Amino acid sequence: DTAVSQTPKYLVTQMGNDKSIKCEQNLGHDTMYWYKQDSKKFLKIMFSYNNKELIINETVPNRFSPKSPDKAHLNLHINSLELGDSAVYFCASRGRNEQFFGPGTRLTVL
Amino acid sequence: SQKIEQNSEALNIQEGKTATLTCNYTNYSPAYLQWYRQDPGRGPVFLLLIRENEKEKRKERLKVTFDTTLKQSLFHITASQPADSATYLCALVLNTGNQFYFGTGTSLTVIP
Numbered sequence: 001d002t003a004v005s006q007t008p009k010y011l012v013t014q015m016g017n018d019k020s021i022k023c024e025q026n027l028g029h030d031t032m033y034w035y036k037q038d039s040k041k042f043l044k045i046m047f048s049y050n051n052k053e054l055i056i057n058e059t060v061p062n063r064f065s066p067k068s069p070d071k072a073h074l075n076l077h078i079n080s081l082e083l084g085d086s087a088v089y090f091c092a093s094r095g096r097n098e099q100f101f102g103p104g105t106r107l108t109v110l
Numbered sequence: 111s112q113k114i115e116q117n118s119e120a121l122n123i124q125e126g127k128t129a130t131l132t133c134n135y136t137n138y139s140p141a142y143l144q145w146y147r148q149d150p151g152r153g154p155v156f157l158l159l160i161r162e163n164e165k166e167k168r169k170e171r172l173k174v175t176f177d178t179t180l181k182q183s184l185f186h187i188t189a190s191q192p193a194d195s196a197t198y199l200c201a202l203v204l205n206t207g208n209q210f211y212f213g214t215g216t217s218l219t220v221i222p
Contacts, residue, residue, distance in 0.1 A: 004153075031208060033210070035212075040214070041148075041197060041214070041215045041217075042212070042214055042215070043154070043199065043212040043215075044212070045209065045210060045211065045212075048208055048209075050208070055208055056208060056209060090153050090154075092153070094208070097142070097144075097159050097203075097207075098144060098156035098159065099146075099154075099156065099201075099210060100156070101153025101154050101155070102153055103151075103152060103153055104151070104152070104153055
């Protein structure tokens with residue numbers, strides 16, 4: 001069974017469009033995250049939710065809006081996509097100490 | 111500014127040798143430090159955790175050290191194998207336990 005899943009795996013879209021990425025975890029964890037990994041493989045934290053409540057927002061443009069309908073889901077909606085948004089986006093959930101990552105969503109903005 | 115740097119972007123070693131990766135940080139006071147492995151096209155996978163009051167941790171062929179005075183962690187893979195080839199990331203975790211800050215990563219290639 002997949003612990004942390006994301007959809008879609010690939011997303012190709014035009015500048016200016018709005019898109020969403022979905023994330024689900026079946027580990028029963030309370031805390032979930034979104035990360036952005038750029039072309040140089042640098043993994044940067046964007047948001048964190050604990051039991052549906054936003055606890056970390058790391059200076060991310062407000063075009064990015066996370067939504068957590070319940071503690072097993074954390075979705076990411078991006079408005080007015082820009083070229084610089086192209087990256088791999090990872091969802092993760094936190095266990096006792098470590099993080100469990102999803103497979104990533106490769107977003108390409110043309 | 112806060113920085114987490116890992117040694118050279120890429121490291122090549124011969125099979126059977128010990129690989130040593132470094133993680134240096136400035137302006138952080140982490141509660142603990144973690145190491146992850148990332149294979150191409152996949153998310154990072156947790157390997158080891160070491161707390162600020164611990165000097166060394168081992169798990170099978172892996173060993174991690176943590177020196178809070180030097181602000182440095184070393185990650186060793188002994189008797190390296192081609193299957194160890196991957197990118198390795200260190201992550202600092204602050205006292206809240208919720209904020210994870212990742213290093214720049216080191217791509218390790220073990221040559222048969």
